[in-house]
Amino acid sequence: MKTESSKIGNTFGYMNTTQFLGAANDNLFKGLMIFLLIGKLGQDKASQVSSTAAMLFVIPFLLFTPFAGVLADRFSKSRIIMLVKFAEIVLMGLGCLAFWMSNTVFCYTVLFLMCTQSAFFGPSKYGIIPELAAPQHLSRANAYLEGMTYLAIVLGMAAAPALAQLTGENYPLAGIGCVVVAVAGTITSLLIRKTPAGGQSASSHPLFFVEVWRTLRLVGRDVDLLASVFAAAVFMFLAGFAQINLIPYGIEVCQYNAIQSGYLFVIAAIGIGIGSLWAGRLSGRSLEAGIIPLGALLFSIGTIWLAANPSKTWVFIAIFLMGTGAGLYIVPVQTFIQIRADRALLGRIIAASNSLGWVGVALASGVVSLLAGMLNMSAASLFIVLSCLGIVTFLVTLYYLREYVFRFVLSIPIRMIYRLRVFGEEHLPIEGGALLVSNHVSWVDGLVLSAVQHRRIRFLVDRPIYESRRLHWFFRFIKAIPISAADGPRQLVESLNKARQAIEDGYLVCIFAEGYLTRTGHLASFRPGLERIIKAADCPVIPVYLGGLWDSITSYRYGKLFGRRPRPLEYPVSVHFGAPMPADSTARKIRQAVLELSCDWMESRKYYRLSMAQTFVKV
Structure with a gap:
């Protein structure tokens, strides 16, 4: 537990x-x-x-x-x-x-x-x-x-x-x-x-833009962190643009006075607050980066809706939707900056991000003044401009975070089909590489593992399956690593190097050590090549047991895939993560750890199983 x-x-x-x-x-x-x-x-x-x-x-x-x-x-x-x-x-x-x-x-x-x-x-x-x-x-x-x-x-x-x-x-x-x-x-x-005091002795330049440039040069060594800093500034620009335009919009479209129009931002602020809390709930104990493009998309939909001059009730809904999208967008961005930044430089990095954000607010004010004053654009037309900027933000974040988005979208039907319970989640590292060693029960094992946590996983996949015509595009997209017992020395070394590099880059790498889908529901022997992979990776090994998927139509329990009608939705499935094991662990010890997790799964089912007397009465 x-x-x-x-x-x-x-x-x-x-x-x-x-x-x-x-x-x-x-x-x-x-x-x-x-x-x-x-x-x-x-x-x-x-x-x-x-x-x-x-x-x-x-x-x-x-x-x-x-x-x-x-x-x-x-x-x-x-x-x-x-x-x-x-x-x-x-x-x-x-x-x-x-x-x-x-x-x-x-x-x-x-x-x-x-x-x-x-x-x-x-x-x-x-x-x-x-x-x-x-x-x-x-x-x-x-x-x-x-x-x-x-x-x-x-x-x-x-x-x-x-x-x-x-x-x-x-x-x-x-x-x-x-x-x-x-x-x-x-x-x-x-x-x-x-x-405690940070203890940094760096001095600050009296010109704020020089100090921001200095910090950005330090951050520039980490491209992902630099992108997050600018993503936070983009949020401030878009939010500032929306806030400045809401009062003119209320006056022109809703026929409010200035004070009444000011309350439109209250609706947006409530939406941002709810979106922020929702982002925290979706992220759980980790960081759900897949919701950043979703937030940008909701923001864009809200602005497009406002540009269409809807009725007052729909104006409130559109503003709330716009705010909710902004909240979903900013929380993962801020969290990533705090996780990724060097603790000794965190204050300066956050300051640089905030400074760029306020520059964005000032820029938004200038853009609105230019478009509304010199070009005489209406408030509704300005929301068309803002929607275009929001769509650009959505497309950029979607491309940059496409793996996260793909994993997040796939996790939705998995969570609808299965009632997932997770045990030992604290054994998964928040950041840094690790090797997951799991039993292999069904064709959706990888999807289930991706759905119960928010980090990207590089799966080691049997080469013939990886190269199959129907699934090759999918495995290439998720950057799976092909490997096979029939591989020659050169191919095997190449696969091991890819796995090691992925772990060094901070990814989780998962291997189904049995080498094939079980036909009996029992844990088979682990392939001897597992130890070579562990030795090459030189990282913590986390045993994993997937319980409940043997009854799934995607397993071989009924002789073939989809051998019976699917059961009702929310079928119970448990995922058990064991304590990290050292890199010198043998395949036998790791298999024993997975077997012990299977016992934990059986123990966890006692609450849901009927006793012999209850079963007799029911029959």
């Missing part, structure tokens, strides 16, 4: 609560300040006030995020978070004073300082997650973090007008609410487990 804890930990909960309160407070203060200045300067200045606030919101993230990343790699991230939260109390106090004085410049200055404080918070917020959560919990942690962030945005945006009305537009009194939220966030930051 699974032995690892399914809980992320209380200290992550404190950190998530801290960032939730911070994000809510940012939007609460910004909203109160905008209402105050519009009331002071007049309704005709509403657009000017909103655009100035948006500009001041972005500039600190561009200027200070790279420096904040350097600090996160040098000092304790938990200590940085605590100091930033203390600074938030001081800034919210100054905000109350600015509200009382009703001074425009003072209000804008406090907003700029508040966003600067948030810029210093960002790299430590994301960088501390791998220090608070175990690797198998990173996807869920990022899902909770993104989900709570957008919930905080929704509540902060909704609380601003409510608090203004509740206090009778007494903004100094309403500002006290911001101080209270800042104090609460500071208290929860004190409960976060202290993390």
Whole structure:
């Protein structure tokens, strides 16, 4: 059975609560300040006030995020978070004073300082997650973090007008609410487990784009990591484009006023939160990269739907779908950056990713202004442009992650047909190579193994089957490795080298050591060539037992494939992973470990089997 804890930990909960309160407070203060200045300067200045606030919101993230990343790699991230939260109390106090004085410049200055404080918070917020959560919990942690962030945005945006009305537009009194939220966030930051200092001594360049370029040059050695950094920036660009265009869309298409149109983003934020939580659930203890193109596709469908000028009800659904796609997209990307990046450089890499993201937001603002202002395009037409950009993102991610997507899509019918139960999943490494040695019961064994975990597997396949006309394209696509007992020395060495290289590249490699599908349902002897493969791979060996597939129509239990009618859906199948064995293990010891897992499978079935007396009564 699974032995690892399914809980992320209380200290992550404190950190998530801290960032939730911070994000809510940012939007609460910004909203109160905008209402105050519009009331002071007049309704005709509403657009000017909103655009100035948006500009001041972005500039600190561009200027200070790279420096904040350097600090996160040098000092304790938990200590940085605590100091930033203390600074938030001081800034919210100054905000109350600015509200009382009703001074425009003072209000804008406090907003700029508040966003600067948030810029210093960002790299430590994301960088501390791998220090608070175990690797198998990173996807869920990022899902909770993104989900709570957008919930905080929704509540902060909704609380601003409510608090203004509740206090009778007494903004100094309403500002006290911001101080209270800042104090609460500071208290929860004190409960976060202290993390060690990074100890990096790298200096930061005063020009943010130079520092970002330096970091990207370091990241460039890992092409996949660099692609993930740019993928996160693409998300910020697309999300920024959508957010900027939602208010004009609400005014032009839905016939709302500006304030009512602002609530459309609330629907998108709820969608992002739900999509983020869904991404965490789909990823489980690992990383499900196959949902990244799915998220881009849902985002594109939502924008196309909006461009079609639907009724108001369908507008809400389309915006929600667009937000859900964005959530599915960003969580695996953020998780991959945290898993793949060097821990010593994680703060700088996250800072560079965030900086590129804010550049994307600024670029989106410029593109919308250009298309809407100079070319006089409508808001619905702008969503056509956005849908084209979303489709390009979908196609690029689909091509780049085609193996992950293929595995994810194939896992859906497998999970519908079989009720899969997994035991010993904690024995599978989150990253790094390993050799899986499994029994071979049916033609869908490989699909079942791919469906119960999220890592790519390179299967060793019997060469005649690999080269068969109908299946050759499939095995080439999944990059299976052909091997046969009849291979000559040159072919055998080539296959062993491919298996070893795949493991060194961090893949799981699976071999069905019996060499053929069982005709009896019992575990046959392992081929002697298994030890040569293990010796060549020089990696942990994980025994695997597939239980329940002998009753499948894809086995030889009934004399031939599909020898009877299929049973109802959700047929019970169990997959048991054993503890890793050393690379010098003999084929006999590995077979014994697989046999012991078969006993575990029989033991697990006792709960579902009737006793002799129950069977007699039933008959």
